[in-house]
Amino acid sequence: MSVMSVTGKDILEKMKRDDLVLSMSLRVGMGNPSIEVASKLGFDYVYFDFEHGVLEVETFAQLIREARLAGLIALCRVPGLDAVFVNRVLDAGASGIVFPHIKMKQDATRAVELTKYRTPETPFGKRGFEPAYGLPKLDYESWTEYFKRVNEETLVGLMIEDKEGVDNIEEILSVEGIDFVFIGKMDMAFSYGVPFTPRAGRDDPVIEKAVAKICVECKKRGIPVRFSVGVAAEDIVENVKRWLPKGRSHLFMVNDATLLMQGAKHYVNTLKKGLKKYTAK
Helix, strand or coil: CCCCCCCHHHHHHHHHCCCCEEEEECCCCCCHHHHHHHHHCCCCEEEEECCCCCCCHHHHHHHHHHHHHCCCEEEEECCCCCHHHHHHHHHCCCCEEEECCCCCHHHHHHHHHHHCCCCCCCCCCCCCCCCCCCCCCCCCCCHHHHHHHHHHHCEEEEEECCHHHHHCHHHHHCCCCCCEEEECHHHHHHHHCCCCCCCCCCCCHHHHHHHHHHHHHHHHHCCCEECCCCCCHHHHHHHHHHHHHHCCCCEEEEEHHHHHHHHHHHHHHHHHHHCHHHCCC
């Protein structure tokens, strides 16, 4: 099997340059069709969710192989700061981990420790090692070179989605090794006790203020940050323009279920409208 040409390090460099980074979260097409579509349309990576949904690690490992063959890397969200589970998805070949509900500096420190091997460059690393698993070792590199490369290519993402996380954002972002931040606005709204419309472009003023605070702190440190700004592409374009000056990065994610619904809706509506006068009443 050929090894993917794109790495987590490549994606991080695009994030850091604030280039457009596109990801597809796979929910419906747990197999080649969605991965193939993502690859052909120029998506940068595919994303899998273990915090929500019913995905199993064995299936995930198979999907990663398909993604590599399609020239994509795979990132995943894990249920929490569980060393055993994190090790399993890394052994499966994940190129990055997103940790949910990071509320304090200790959480962020633990997330980085679990994702990195211990090397001279990352003496804090606590990732376990089994040579038969994980990102493939290149024939010409030593094990020392391998550990260093895998650390560089394996990304650490944090989800800030609680009031406590917002309050502690400066301490959280002081941890070495954080590559990017996702903001979970729905759980954040629950945490603040305010209403929230899923994936809406504008939110309760309390949430907007909290999101702006995270964006400012991430921008200070050059850490890319992403959060939902709508569902339809046209709405996303308009809504994100408001947030880019405040520090939001050009990171976008859409799930295949949404794309399927949008495409099917357009197809059905077009047929109904175009053939209305030819169909029986």
